[in-house]
Structure formats: structure tokens, C-alpha cells
Amino acid sequence: MSNSFGEIFRLTTFGESHGKGIGGVIDGCPPRVLVDVKSIGNELARRRPGQSGITTSRRESDEVEFLSGLYEGKTTGTPIAFIVRNEDSHSSDYAEISQKFRPSHADYTYQVKYGLRDPRGGGRSSARETVARCVAGAVAKQILRSQGIEIRGYTSQVGKVRLEGTYEAYDLSVTETNAVRCPDVVKALEMESLIKEVQADGDTVGGIVTCVIMGVPAGVGEPVFDKLQATLARAMLSINAAKGFDYGDGFDAPLYSGSQHNDVFLNDQGTIRTKTNYSGGIQGGISNGETIYFRVAFKAVATVLKEQETVTLTGTPTTLKVKGRHDPCVLPRAVPVVEAMAAITILDFLLRQKMYVE
């Protein structure tokens, strides 16, 4: 069951980097939704390799084929299966890798866990798996949008270049105007320069994605183990290369005293709201109607074009210099994946909340 996510709107993904394709099955999608195929294509385009000079040059057209669950363009309430076929797979690139473990990749751990592995492009452990999440996320986003819920992710840090302000300081519509997906155009240029510099050196760099969810009504999320932030954290840490998650004031929270960062309630023209939003829109695991925001830290891509020490399958020390096409920085392409997982999470909780209504 480790390949499934969600309690009611439940996505199961399948597929490997260099197998036939990456796909998924969505069980529990509400019926009678007219699926906007174009908006799915847009999300895939945002995640697609080769979209700019700072992403891998692997070419994938990433066309989604729906296998079930739609009739005359509408969801029927039955499982929606889909596949995005792989095209540009150079399996020959991976002969050496089948015999040596790439540092900080999943080669070694898969080998130990399963006693074998598909070495072609990392097989199941490849970030190409996230294409399925973007398809499901696009469907979820569409349903959320009809409920007035919008999700906006952006790159807030690359290497040491970081945005100092919170999401409220930026015009998030700017995000998609540059290759790094940063709402601050000046910082965006700095980030892009840094990525190109690192790339020229055959190296890679990490960063942080900030994600903002607007319009979630109060009362969404479940207590105790399925707190909204707990499920978002699981969702985000399930993304390849993610190293951390926090929400609201997050890791800065220890710097505030209780009286400083408590979000006091006020009556805003008949609506109960909070004066500040250190809580990140979540209290006790349940949304309070304010904007939800969180951060996800990503490490630098493990594939560097430099010679590295490693060992063979049998433990003999050796060196490895990976060739091929890889992202110098995962950030721009991670933004739509973060948004997709947020969309799936929020929609699932919205559907769970229906249980409480008479």
C-alpha cells in the first residue's frame, strides 16, 4: 500500500523511469466532473524536463492517456487510470550503474531491500514517478478551484539566495514568468545565475519551495494522527530529494514567545478570523479559514557530473563518473509537484469532512 496516497481521493502510482511509462489510478474521485484535459497538460508542462535552460535536456512529450473512469469527458465515480508513456530512455547509459551504487541515490537501499533492482534510470526511485502525481494533482486542483481554493507554489531559496519576505510580500502571479519560478524577479535572476554556474561546474544545488493554499474553509483536517500538517508533511517528504517541511512560522517558531506569536481572534465583518497567521492557517490539525502556507526543503540533485568514490554490488571500492542529462537544480520542476501533492491532500480532507455534515 506504500504506493497509494489518500483516504477517499486515493492515488496509486506505478511505473519506472525507463519502463513503459509512469501511471496511476485515482479511486474515489467525485463523479460528474468535466475533466479539463488542457489544464492537465499545463501542469505536466510545468514539470516537464527540457522546459528551460536550467532543467535536464531529457525530452519527454508527457502526453497522458486516460485508460478508464471517464465517460463523455466526465468522471463517473469509478477508478480513473492513466499512463504517461516514456519515450526518451537511453537504457544503455545505465550499464555501469547496474554494477555500482550511485552515492546518495536509492540504488543501494533498493538492492538491500528487494534483493534486486531495475537499474535503468533509477527505476521506481526516479523522480519521474512524480509525473503521475501531477496528473492527479491537476484533477484535484480543478475540483478545488470550483470550490474557491487556489494553490500557489514558488521557489523561495536556491543555494544561499533566498527571499526574505513571507508569501504576503510578493505578487505570486509573477512566479511563472521566469525559469526558476520565483515571484521576485531580481532574486530570480540571481538564482538562475547560481544554477548556471553550478551547472557549468558539473555540480548541482538545492533550495526551498514555499507553498500557499488560499480559500480552504475552517474545519478541514482530522485530529490526532491525520492532522492537516501531518498529512501535508508526509505528502511533501514523499517527494524525491525533499529533506524538510515546516508550516506557519515553522523552524522559526522557537524564536517567538507564546504571547508574541499567538494568533488572537477578531471579528472581521461577521467572520471569525485571526489578527496574525503564525499558525499557518492550521490549529489543532484543522484549518481555521486563514491562508495555509508551508515550506519544503530540497537537497541538491545527487547526480553530479564529477568522479565520485563508491563501491560495486559486492562491496569493492571503485569510482563512478555518471554521464547523461540531469537537472542542475530540482527546484523549478519541484514547484508543480509540491502543488500537486498539496491539492491531493486538501481535496481528500474536504471529502472526508463531508462525513460530519448532516
Place this chain on the structure above:
Amino acid sequence: MSNSFGEIFRLTTFGESHGKGIGGVIDGCPPRVLVDVKSIGNELARRRPGQSGITTSRRESDEVEFLSGLYEGKTTGTPIAFIVRNEDSHSSDYAEISQKFRPSHADYTYQVKYGLRDPRGGGRSSARETVARCVAGAVAKQILRSQGIEIRGYTSQVGKVRLEGTYEAYDLSVTETNAVRCPDVVKALEMESLIKEVQADGDTVGGIVTCVIMGVPAGVGEPVFDKLQATLARAMLSINAAKGFDYGDGFDAPLYSGSQHNDVFLNDQGTIRTKTNYSGGIQGGISNGETIYFRVAFKAVATVLKEQETVTLTGTPTTLKVKGRHDPCVLPRAVPVVEAMAAITILDFLLRQKMYVE
């Protein structure tokens, strides 16, 4: 199902702060384990209120009563139910709270979600719920210990006072010798002073718990959505007042290039190991045999003994000054809870891993 955690070793908790007690049911505990009641008592003592001058003065003896699942002291493979009865509940303290929402507590969100709530001490949203996690965690720890796995949490930051080194810089056996549970005795004194200062001001302060898991064999964890770090993140963010989670170099990862923080493999006297451990013992969601370590950020306790603005149930602006006994800092008591959730998570994955063995 939001009150359950784990796939095979599955804990379901129940109970409210001022109801009859807090309890749980463990389904899927391996049979034939001689339960060490004393070690469970020790864990509860570490979480118990009133254990030192920097915790709440609420008195609870926190005696656990096992209701099922044991025979002649051993687990039988059937559900282990238990309850820790509440004793020191002053429900009269909570009359005002039933009519006003405490800032940054779950009062408002529970009210919206369910259309009613148990106002006594926060009801189900109280951190008293974590006593059940400590019972289950103590059982899990005992089983893990028999497999050579040890879990050690400690306070690494309170307010601005922080440990600069990683876990390797400290003697973790020192942790339990001071009230804040910090392995650096000098910093521990600073932290304790800060907490007392904040307490004297009727205020509260947050901090960070670092947790270290030693002895987990390679191959534990599941790919994609149940990555080891994803499940640990969910586990930790499900703890009251937790605001963030990261593992390995976490939120510092963006500061390293790929070639700097890749953990290259080497052959250590016949065992494949990594030279460094930026990965925090996890690669591709699966343990690689190195030490697992992660951090959990906690905000300051929301209950401050100062007057705060808020609104009534019907949205009328008012003020609230909470009386009563509360923790000035959650950190010392959060350490055993973090460890308990880590223990439950690791044991569950160890049991899941049995499926792959022939």
C-alpha cells in the same frame, strides 16, 4: 481512522484531557513478548507533568492499566488495550473557556468542524493524548531494543539558545541528567534559566528536539508515499505544537552542492557504509544502515497567563486571561513523545519489511 497510526503495529488512541482517561489499543503487536511494565513506567515518568520546576504543576500519577492482550505477562498477538486514568482535573477552571476561543488553541477549529466540543482542558485536542503514545512507544522500544535498535531524543534548542553541533558532538547519556533534557550541561543551564525567566513573565517559549535512531538495518522503509522520512514526518507533525520536521542536513541542505553533500560509499571491514551521513541514514525512503537523525520544531505553548484578545462562540470581541497550571516550555516533556512516535514508526516498518524475506 484519524486516531490510528501504523500499518501492522497499529496504535489507536482515545480519551480527553478531563474525561475518564487517555487510552489506546495496539493491534498487531508481535506475540510472545514479555512486557516490561517498569520500563513503561519510566517512559511515563519522563512525560509526566510536575516532574521538575519547569513543567506544569498538574499532578497525574499516570498509572497504566492493561485491559487486554497480555497473558501471564506476555503479549498474545491480540489487541493490547490500556488506559491511563485522569485524576487531577479541575473542570471548573474551564467554564469561561467554553464560551471563548483560546488563541492558537484548537477550540475554534473543533467547534467549526464538529459543531460542538468538550471544553474541559481542550478535550481531545489536549497534549495529554500523548500519554497513550508513550505507552505504545515503550512497548515498541522494548522490542526494538531486543533487535539492537536504540532511540535517543534530546532538546537541542530553547528559544534562541541552541546546540551548535550535531548529535555526534555530544554524549547522549548526559541528556537525562538535567530537567531540560539537553546533552550539553552548560547549554542546559542556559535553557533552564530562559524557561524560568519566561515562566516568571507568565509567558512560554518553544524549541527543537533532535532525535537519533541507532542500529536500524539497511532496507527498512517503503518507497514512494511511505518513505521512512515521510512517515516520520507525519508521526512528528501529529504531535501537539510541532511546527516542522527535517532529517539529515534538512533545511541546511540547500547550502551544500551535490558534490559536497553526497554520501559516498566505502567498504568498512566488509560492510558497505557511507563516508558521511548528510542523508540522515535514509536514501530513497529506505534506511541505509547509518544512524537516522531528524529534528522537530515546537512552538511556544499557546496557554500564556496574560490577558489576550479573542471572541466568544458567537463572534463577539472580548478578552481572556487563562488561569491554571501550564507548561512554560513543552520541550522537556516532548522528548519522550518524539521518541515514542519514532519507536512506533520504526517497529512498524521493521514488521512490514518481513514480507520481503523468503
Place this chain on the structure above:
Amino acid sequence: MSNSFGEIFRLTTFGESHGKGIGGVIDGCPPRVLVDVKSIGNELARRRPGQSGITTSRRESDEVEFLSGLYEGKTTGTPIAFIVRNEDSHSSDYAEISQKFRPSHADYTYQVKYGLRDPRGGGRSSARETVARCVAGAVAKQILRSQGIEIRGYTSQVGKVRLEGTYEAYDLSVTETNAVRCPDVVKALEMESLIKEVQADGDTVGGIVTCVIMGVPAGVGEPVFDKLQATLARAMLSINAAKGFDYGDGFDAPLYSGSQHNDVFLNDQGTIRTKTNYSGGIQGGISNGETIYFRVAFKAVATVLKEQETVTLTGTPTTLKVKGRHDPCVLPRAVPVVEAMAAITILDFLLRQKMYVE
């Protein structure tokens, strides 16, 4: 998770025959329900041992203690835990049984599965576990009743004495007027005589429970693996001593041709209904608005007061003559258990169906 049932309204049970008690946790009960404690008591009284001359003389007052989830008598949406303490447990009766396997009991299979077992009264495998189902079922029934749904079980066969008509032939309000719970008073006397006869001989006898569910709206149930009948079948076969389940014309279905037993649709004063109801109110796994009915076959109780061959723990042939107090026929007490499981199943599906409503 094998001790849990239900997807949204989820019951987890715990406890052994001669341990501290039998209890359960209901997660996912709708909030704001005023729990009718008296109706729970009534259901427990229907299941209680010693209620008549044809049930075991074991005496249990079966008082339920609620441990959580209620505030001022109402459900709060948080887990409802409860326990029914054991009272009349003569553990000394079971010394011999700890060394010998009782034929057609679960002694041998538990021993093999877990490597140990609680021999006192069958431990977890005792039908006393069903008391927890009756508590949860009573809560479910109350909610269903508010939605116009009624569940009526009755004994339709004991040994060879059987009712020939379907449920429509009987006045089901008669059921509770006799000790066997049969709506045909003449047959009830025959059944009672048969049970007493068998009892006098130190033997036991089985039978069939028929259960009728009225008022379920069309559209309840899920396709494919969670068909309404599939989940009812699982629910019923999970009851101790149950040997079979069928619904509608069930095992008689093969005797009808398609054209004979198809339920043709008609317009009944504006409502789409079926002329006949061979389908038992379910088509394609989903309710069609007609009355749901099904049967559950029960074997004779395995505990007979006669000497039987068996083997010891180590496989040595021996004989066993069980003493003690046991039911000569499980049927009268099985009726409320069947109803309880039906109630839990239907309520869970009703809550799941809310997902599809806009």
C-alpha cells in the same frame, strides 16, 4: 488491523473471555448524537447469557462503561471507547484445556499461529467478544433509526425445524416474544423443545438467522470489492460459529431462470421500484431501495458435555470432557449480533455515500 471493521464508522474491539473485559473503540462516529444508553442496555440484554432457560447459565451483568468520546451525553466526533467488564469468570475451569485442544474450537489454530494462547475460556476467540459489537451496533442502530432505517433479525431455523416462508410471511414484532427469537410462535415452540432435548443430552444444535433491513435508500454500497453484499458477508462470517451467508434468493438462485427471477422495474406512484425482490435489495453491489434481506448459517456450539477424543499440546492422544456452562444453541443470542454487524455495515456505507453528494 484484523480487529477493526468499517471504513469511516470504524470499530476496533479488544478483550478476552476471562480477562478484564471486552471493549471497543468507535472512530468516525458522527458528532452531535445524543446517545441513548437505555437502548444500548436493551441490546446487551438480548445478547446476555442467562437470559432464558435455553442459554448458558454464565451470569454477566454486562454494564457498559464509556471511557471517552461523549460530552454531556452527546458524541463529539472523537473516538468513543468503552468497556464491558467481565465478572463471572471461573478461570479454574480451564486448567485442563490449557493442555488439550478442544475439538472444533480455536485452541489449536491460535497455538500454532501465535506460539502461545490465553486458554481461559478461549481467550480472544470466545464469542464473548461480540458484546463489543452489540455496543457499537446499538449506537449505529440509533443513528440509522433517525434516518428511517430498521433492522430486524430472527431465528428461521434450528436443527431441522425451519420456517418455510420468507420474511414477508411473518409479523416480525412477534420475534422478541419468545426465547428463540422466532416470529412464528408454533415453530418457536418446536425449536425450543428441540434445543431442550439436545441440551438434556449434553449436546448442541445449530440453525439459521434471517435478517431484514428496511428503509435503506437506493445508492448505498460501493462497486467491485466493497459491494454491499460482500461487506455484509464479511461482517457475518466474522461472527463466531457462522458457516454461511446468502442474500436475496441466495443458494436457491440456481433454481430460477433469468427470466423468472429478474426483478423488473415499475413506477410505484412516482418512485422507481421493482415488482419482485429476488435481488434482496441489492443490484451491482448497491442498494436499490427495496428491503435488504440475508441469511446466516450457524453451526452447533463446539462445546459439548460429552467425552471427546483429542490430543495434548505435544500431540499425545487423549480424551477431554468439558465441564462448565455453555449454550446448547447459539441462535437466540446470535440474532442481536447479526443485527449489530448489519447496523455497523449499513451506517458505514451511508457515511461513505456522502462523498458523492455535492
Place this chain on the structure above:
Amino acid sequence: MSNSFGEIFRLTTFGESHGKGIGGVIDGCPPRVLVDVKSIGNELARRRPGQSGITTSRRESDEVEFLSGLYEGKTTGTPIAFIVRNEDSHSSDYAEISQKFRPSHADYTYQVKYGLRDPRGGGRSSARETVARCVAGAVAKQILRSQGIEIRGYTSQVGKVRLEGTYEAYDLSVTETNAVRCPDVVKALEMESLIKEVQADGDTVGGIVTCVIMGVPAGVGEPVFDKLQATLARAMLSINAAKGFDYGDGFDAPLYSGSQHNDVFLNDQGTIRTKTNYSGGIQGGISNGETIYFRVAFKAVATVLKEQETVTLTGTPTTLKVKGRHDPCVLPRAVPVVEAMAAITILDFLLRQKMYVE
């Protein structure tokens, strides 16, 4: 989640009768299994339409395409996705059906549940969905066979023609030698004649499948709600047209007294076994090492080639005479589906049992 089955070896199916195809995803299949594609083909051939004169003339080649989870012919432990493309779909046949509800089909209930439906061939409610179960069942069977476990289903009743003996009375290798899959060649001819007679009349007939599972070790199955028989019952009642399930002496159990049908234990050359097997190989929900056997009753196929009364979408009375190609009797093709679900169930429990082993 209603389209998923199994806790560890978990099958999720998708697809509609006249969509692109029927497929599935197996999550949790053990790694390192060399998949025997030919044996999968054999199972699909047993379920395939058009295999004999007494099955529908719809032609499907039923070629399975694996989409993921295999590398060099072996399972890798990652999800195994597959699809069987639809070929012979005459969607034009279904124009009338989109406006009228076919009696005893799922047209009406799907329409009510979802507010829309795919009318082509019954869409998701078509028994064509079971092709995915046969693929997964074939994989499961292969793994079971390597553990010495064999599953054998056969037709034991068609209309009034029934086998009188239990499974022990027949040579089950005879089953596959005739079109009805009956191990008694004389009865097989009677059954075949009956089916042809019914078919000539444009009508349909039901029957019973008996299934035998040999070689399951003692200790398999989980107590309380996941009893082996409970899960088998759910599995079987989830098959289209199934109306009942019983195991061991099943619905005949009430005819035996406890002393008659208790299965006494004996020592069979060092192995603890039972003298008789009325229990059907299961005691307390757990296998006891004896042969498991059960029955599944199937109703006559709802599609008859006769004019029937019905109503339109809006409730107007009308008549309907279905044209097209349909099975006169589901039995021969139901046998491999029953076996497939049994295989999936048993394998899942075998994997769950690994948890208890040290």
C-alpha cells in the same frame, strides 16, 4: 478504496466493459518472482468469452500488457500494473440501454449512486472487470504453487443438476476436460444439455461453484474481523452474480449436532490433524492445516433475450428486449474467477502471517 482488495498483496482494478480496457495494479507482490506469462495466459483462456458453445460469442483475445513492476521477467517489489485491452466492443448495441434500466443489472443503482453512468456494456459493473482478477490471481497462484498450495474450483451445480458428493468423491483433474468444468463427466453432460436448452429459449441459468484449497499450513488467517472465512466470503460475494457463500458443511451445519460434527484431533504420524473436516479447514478464522473448501452460489445471468418490463431514466414504464451476445450460464467462466480470488486471499494471509515469525 472500494476498487482494492488485500492488505499486503493488494490488487486495485480499473476499467470498463467498453472503455479502453480492464487493468489493475498489484502493490505488495514479493520481489524476485520469475513471472510465468504462459500460465497467466492459461488462466485468461479459462475465463475468456467464446471458449466453447455454452459461453458468449463476444470475442476477446485478452492479451495482457504489463506496464510496470517487472525487470528481466522478475518482480521487483514495486507495483505491477497491467492492462487487457478491449477489442470487440459494439457500443452501438447500447443506445437503448442508456435510456432504460435493464432488470437485475446495476444500471439503476449506478445511476442513483453517481448521478450518471457509462451505459456501454454495463461500464464498470460488467463482469469483464474480473479479467483483472484473473491476471492477479495467476501471479498469486504461481507463488502459492511454489509453497505447495493448490487451488481447484469446479462447477458443482447448474440449475437443478447437482453433484451429491463432496470434493473428496471426485477426481478434480477431470474438471477441465469438459465445457462446464464439472469433475463428474456424466453430470457434466446433463449440465451442458440444460444450459443449451435454456440458451435456445433465450434464457439463462445459475449454479454453484465449489472450490478446494490444498496445502495451506496451519496458522493462516487473522482473528475477529479478518477471519479467513470472512475474507473469503467478501472475496466471493464481490464477484458479479454471486448470491451466497458457505464453507465446510456450511448451510447444512444446522442439521448436525455438536457431537456429530466436531472435528476431533488425532496424531497422524507426528502431525496433529482432525479425523473429519466439517470445519472446512478453518477454526476460529485460522487455517488448521486441513483442506479448505467452500461454495459460491451464482444466480442466472440477468441478460435474457426476452422482452421484459422496465422503466426509462425518468420512470416511464416501457419494455426492453436486449439483443447481443451473452452467456446463458456464468458457471464455466466463474470457476477461474473464484479460484483467482481465493488465490489472492490466501497469498495475502500468508504474507500477513510472516509478521508473527521471529
